Amino acid sequence: MSLCLRTSAQSWPLSFHQTPGMTVEPELTNYLTAHRDSHIHVIDPQVFPMSEHRGYTPKPATKQNASTYLSTAGLAHAVIVLPSVYGTDNGVLIDSLKYFNGSARGVAVVDPENVSNETITDLQAAGVRGLRVNFGNEGSDEEIIEAVQKNAALAKKNDWVLQLWIPLRTFVALHPIIPTLGVRIVADHFAHTEVGSRTNSTLDTIDPYRRTGFLEVVDLVRRRLLWVKISGPYQNSKAAPLYDDMRIVAQTLMLNGPEMVVYGSDWPHTAGKEGNAAAGGRLSPQNYRDINDPAIAELFMTWAGSQAQIQRLFVDNPRRLWQWEDPSS
Numbered sequence: 001m002s003l004c005l006r007t008s009a010q011s012w013p014l015s016f017h018q019t020p021g022m023t024v025e026p027e028l029t030n031y032l033t034a035h036r037d038s039h040i041h042v043i044d045p046q047v048f049p050m051s052e053h054r055g056y057t058p059k060p061a062t063k064q065n066a067s068t069y070l071s072t073a074g075l076a077h078a079v080i081v082l083p084s085v086y087g088t089d090n091g092v093l094i095d096s097l098k099y100f101n102g103s104a105r106g107v108a109v110v111d112p113e114n115v116s117n118e119t120i121t122d123l124q125a126a127g128v129r130g131l132r133v134n135f136g137n138e139g140s141d142e143e144i145i146e147a148v149q150k151n152a153a154l155a156k157k158n159d160w161v162l163q164l165w166i167p168l169r170t171f172v173a174l175h176p177i178i179p180t181l182g183v184r185i186v187a188d189h190f191a192h193t194e195v196g197s198r199t200n201s202t203l204d205t206i207d208p209y210r211r212t213g214f215l216e217v218v219d220l221v222r223r224r225l226l227w228v229k230i231s232g233p234y235q236n237s238k239a240a241p242l243y244d245d246m247r248i249v250a251q252t253l254m255l256n257g258p259e260m261v262v263y264g265s266d267w268p269h270t271a272g273k274e275g276n277a278a279a280g281g282r283l284s285p286q287n288y289r290d291i292n293d294p295a296i297a298e299l300f301m302t303w304a305g306s307q308a309q310i311q312r313l314f315v316d317n318p319r320r321l322w323q324w325e326d327p328s329s
Contacts, residue, residue: 035314036077038322039188039231039264042066042096043083051087056276057285058085061268063096069267073293079322081107081163083270084134088115090123097127105129105322107163112150120158129322130161130186136272137192139166141173148174152181161186161321168192168213175216178225184321186227189235189266190253191217195245197238205245208252221257227321228253230300230313231264234289241292242299250303258309262318263300265293 043050043061050057070078078100082093090108097106107130108123131151135144144166155162162181165188178185193214196205208214220226230250233243254261269289277284304310318324 035075036079036263036318036322036324037070037073037075037265037267038079038186038262038318039081039229040066040069040078040267041083041270042080042092043085043268043270044092044095048086048089048092048095050085051089053087054085054282055273056085056271056282058083058268058270059285059287061288063099065268066096067100069293073297077103077105077318077324079105079107079130079264079318081132082109084109084136090128093128094122094126100127102127105324107132107161109134110151110154112154115154120154124158128160130163131155132163132165134165135167135170136165137167139170141170144170145173145177149177149181152183152185156181156183159323160184163188165189166192168194168211168217171213171216171220175220178220179223184227185225186229186262186321187217188229189232189264190230190246190249191226191228192236193217193249194236195239195249197245198236205248208249214249218252218256221253221260224257224260226257227260227262227317228257229264230254230261230303232266232269233296234269234291235266241290242295244299247303250300251305254304254309254313258312259317259320261313262321263297263314265297267291267293 041061042063043058045060080093080096082090086092088109088111093106093108097104104127106126106128108128109132131154133147133151152162162183162185164185168191171191193208193211195208196202204210217226221228233246234240237243237246239245269291271286271289275286276282277286300313301310304313
């Protein structure tokens, strides 16, 4: 697939500065009214206090802020993911889903061994359709596998998605296990495939198969056993503002599983533990990353390379993954 870099402000109501040298090719863009964002967060510490054990302290990004982001971008639907700063307290998630009144899905975090049937019923009624296993780039393979298996059993029981934010390397150990779980599984943020600007090796950008676990991820995608979110490129790259060094990773995933990739913005773009200030540490309120969402989304469109793949990435694939039953929704 041969692609040049194209983007435009025309398909998003939200304006942004066009990078010099970019040109628009209209057939690769369209207004995003039917498109879905498969990864946003809501953070409202004034109403829903964050966990005392949180790894960082983001500033508020309320359900009203999220609604403004989605409406400004022309996005009709989103998946709200409980951020790690809330632990297993899903109060802010349930409240946000009720606010969006059916136009959003939710991904919760629970203790699968201790969560009550009543809680699961409440989560389902609110619009939760997934459980997240959240280790980031930490944790041993053994403890991650245990968490995956326990959450997968609960997700399968409720016909929910299992969402994984885990180290790429763990997919080596999970490769023979995932086919046995019998549940839809999606990996966050390019399956945590870090490229050269983070690993300090340009070879990792040119050939992502050098990264331990990427081969297994691609195989699972090819076999339609794993979905991957094309989202949050800054989790794996330092090549701001457009993160073009993630292109080969994205296109490899799309070429091997055109129906197994979904778009996510990762709004409001928390900085995570690496954004903690030297003074104050994890409890010091931190700003969000300065991310140009329209530019990133349209960059992903150019990587998709065709209107058909854009339709899959932004509309059809997330509709199937998150079970938006009504084709008009």
